[in-house]
Structures are given as C-alpha cells and as structure tokens.
Amino acid sequence: MSGFDPAWLDLREAPDHRARNAQVLAACAAHFASRDHVRIVDLGCGLGSNLRALAPHLPAQQSWRLIDYDPVLLAAARERLTRWAQTSESLHDDQLRLARDGRRIKIEFLQADLAGGAGHLLRGADLVTAAALFDLVSESWLQDFVATLADAQIPFYTVLTYDGVETWSPADAHDRDMLAAFHAHQARDKGFGPAAGPRATALLARMLAARGYAVEQGASPWRLSASDAKMIEALANGVADACAETGLVKPDVVAGWRAARVKAQVEIGHLDLFAKPA
Numbered sequence: 001m002s003g004f005d006p007a008w009l010d011l012r013e014a015p016d017h018r019a020r021n022a023q024v025l026a027a028c029a030a031h032f033a034s035r036d037h038v039r040i041v042d043l044g045c046g047l048g049s050n051l052r053a054l055a056p057h058l059p060a061q062q063s064w065r066l067i068d069y070d071p072v073l074l075a076a077a078r079e080r081l082t083r084w085a086q087t088s089e090s091l092h093d094d095q096l097r098l099a100r101d102g103r104r105i106k107i108e109f110l111q112a113d114l115a116g117g118a119g120h121l122l123r124g125a126d127l128v129t130a131a132a133l134f135d136l137v138s139e140s141w142l143q144d145f146v147a148t149l150a151d152a153q154i155p156f157y158t159v160l161t162y163d164g165v166e167t168w169s170p171a172d173a174h175d176r177d178m179l180a181a182f183h184a185h186q187a188r189d190k191g192f193g194p195a196a197g198p199r200a201t202a203l204l205a206r207m208l209a210a211r212g213y214a215v216e217q218g219a220s221p222w223r224l225s226a227s228d229a230k231m232i233e234a235l236a237n238g239v240a241d242a243c244a245e246t247g248l249v250k251p252d253v254v255a256g257w258r259a260a261r262v263k264a265q266v267e268i269g270h271l272d273l274f275a276k277p278a
Contacts, residue, residue, distance in 0.1 A: 028274045038063075078096060
C-alpha cells in the first residue's frame with residue numbers, strides 16, 4: 001500500500017482526536033490502569049497521531065513500536081513526535097525516548113509492509129492499535145490478523161474505521177450516486193486484496209467475538225464545519241477524484257458536486273473498537 005500525503009494527515013489530526021469515542025477509549029485505558037508499563041504496537045502509524053492521542057491515557061511508562069510502509073511518513077512522525085514531547089533523546093536512527101506530562105515513552109520506528117501479514121510484528125505487545133487502517137484491508141487479511149491476536153491473547157484497540165455513512169449539508173441531488181461510486185472505489189485492492197471498506201468494524205467484531213474476545217464499539221464521526229474549511233476542501237476533492245476514477249458518475253456531475261462540496265459541511269461516520277481476551 002502506498003503512503004498517504006503528510007499534508008492530509010496533518011489536516012485530519014485535530015478532527016481525528018476530537019472524534020474518538022470516549023467510552024471505547026476509557027475501556028482501553030481501564031484495562032491497563034493497574035500497569036506500570038505497557039508495550040504497544042501501532043500499525044500504519046502515519047505521522048504518529050495515534051500515539052499522541054492515546055499515550056496520555058496509558059501508564060506512565062510506555063514502549064511503542066510504530067510501523068509504516070512509507071519511510072517518508074516514519075521520518076515525519078519522528079520529527080513531529082520530537083516537537084510534541086517536552087523532552088526527547090535520540091537513542092538510535094530508529095529509536096527515540098520522549099517525556100511528556102509524566103509519561104516516559106520509548107519509541108521504535110519500523111518500516112514494514114503489512115500486506116503479507118502482521119504476525120511477526122506483534123511479538124511482545126501488550127496492546128495492538130491502529131487508526132483509520134482496517135477499512136483498507138481485505139476480509140482474508142482480517143481473518144489472519146485476528147487469528148494472530150487471539151493466539152497470543154493480545155488486547156486490541158482501533159479507531160476511526162470508516163463505516164460508510166456520509167451526510168453532506170446542504171443535501172445535493174447527486175450525493176447518493178457519488179457515495180455509491182466512492183464505495184466502489186474503496187472496495188478496490190489497496191495492496192491487501194479487495195478492501196473490506198465500511199464492513200471492516202463489523203467483520204472485526206464478529207471475528208474477535210468468535211475467538212472469545214469481549215468487544216466494545218462506539219461511533220467516532222467527523223463533524224466538520226466552517227472551522228474545518230481546509231479539511232473539507234481536501235476531503236471533497238479526494239472523494240471527487242476517487243469517484244471520477246470509477247467512471248460510474250458522469251464527469252460533469254463530478255465537477256458540479258465537487259464545486260458544491262468544497263465549502264459545505266459534512267459528517268463522516270467512523271467506528272472505534274476495543275477488544276480484550278475474555
């Protein structure tokens with residue numbers, strides 16, 4: 001899977017953080033509340049946003065393994081995390097030690113392709129996490145991933161998995177056709193086989209429950225308004241480009257929808273999930 005534009009990831013960080021489901025986050029935090037130290041593997045880490053959101057809710061000593069396929073994103077994550085920290089120390093080219101708000105955080109940066117599976121990357125983890133990843137992978141990849149988690153009895157926390165619900169305001173006559181085209185584009189192979197898309201969280205919940213996990217879910221929608229103007233513009237352009245690639249919507253319709261949507265308001269549905277071995 002190719003990397004994402006760092007500018008897009010920067011734009012979405014604030015909406016991502018405020019969208020997180022508080023109840024699901026609290027369930028994850030409570031599971032580790034009695035621990036002094038926790039080891040976390042973050043899959044598809046991007047710019048390190050998931051660490052910045054989750055670390056304040058975990059024990060005082062943390063060891064993170066940040067994994068991404070794109071070395072540009074890993075380098076950018078290192079830079080952003082260094083700026084985010086109150087103190088930082090470079091241990092090696094691929095490691096940092098940070099401190100912020102009473103947390104001491106050791107980070108390992110690892111470039112790896114998840115397409116072949118994540119099993120060998122999860123060793124020693126107390127928690128596996130990811131943000132906005134699992135709608136991009138295939139159902140068969142999810143099956144193998146859940147089997148690996150269950151065999152090692154590792155808790156799992158994932159956030160901001162797209163659920164297929166989009167509500168643009170004001171409504172447009174072509175919203176339904178554009179959404180159908182966007183879902184068709186999202187179901188394409190992103191390097192893992194045909195993508196699970198909006199079905200991903202339901203698939204994960206069912207697979208994890210079948211393996212004996214206790215599963216908690218909650219909604220985490222983006223609610224974007226005028227203060228998110230740059231994010232809305234980037235989102236509308238991305239959706240329009242994807243729909244145009246499918247050929248399912250006429251070019252003039254795509255162009256008109258794009259022009260109407262770059263200054264609209266929108267709610268984009270996501271789901272968060274925490275699962276722990278029963």
